[in-house]
Amino acid sequence: MKVHLIAVGKKMPEWINTGYVEFSKRMPPELQINLIEITPSTRNKSTPIENNIKEEGERIQSAIPTNSKLIVLDEKGKIFSSIDLSRKIEGWLPMGQDIALVIGGADGIDPEIKQKADEKWSLSSFTLPHALVRVVVAEQLYRA
Template identity: 40%
Template sequence: MPAWVEAGVAEYRKRLPAEINFEIKELPLPKRGKNTDIRRAISQEGDAMKAAIPSGDHVVALDVLGKGVSTESLSESLRRWQMDGDNISILVGGPDGLSESCLAIARQKWSLSAMTLPHPLVRVIFAEQLYRAWTILNNHPYHR
């Protein structure tokens, strides 16, 4: 990832309290050529993602066809997850999206935007929104 992405994510990770462990597990994308079977590639990426999800995690898939989520609803979800003691895995697909098997295990499917966002930007946006959601729960002035 470009340095600006790492710096942006690091900034919001630093701001979050210790009880919110924001970790990114980057999975290597298999090489693709012009003759790559896209369906097979998506399936293989999905298998790798599912293998990386810790057992018992609440899975949320970021998908263009998912439900639009506001900062306030993310804040409410964060509150609920903290109260329930849930660990969360947020899935971001490869260049062709998430596999059907990943979408099937997701308890929720969210869309960050109706626009297609580049993966580096998704990382920074989600980190900032997670921090913003936490500030709402804690009456911190950042959200205003």
């Protein structure tokens, strides 16, 4: 099974890249992780935020592999413990279906992507920097 971590944002700080790579290397053969970086929309005062979200949503949609289970990280999503996540992944492994796990941009995720999601997850009731979420997700998948 492969988890496609689709994340809006490029040019992450080196410590983020180091942390992500470290956990991705530790993944077991039956659960691989693949980072797909989405270029964020150019932000300026004259462009409505909704336009940026829509543009990023189109890029996200085109990056979702066919027949993948779509999971969106959202502040209103379900919070799992590490044990709950481990059980969920154990249940998915025999099915062999890939997972597309989406981390939105600074302005959020296009509502159309959220609507298409099979599940919505939240990592925490804290607000986390988007860059850090990559490392946290990779670590939790490794731990699971």
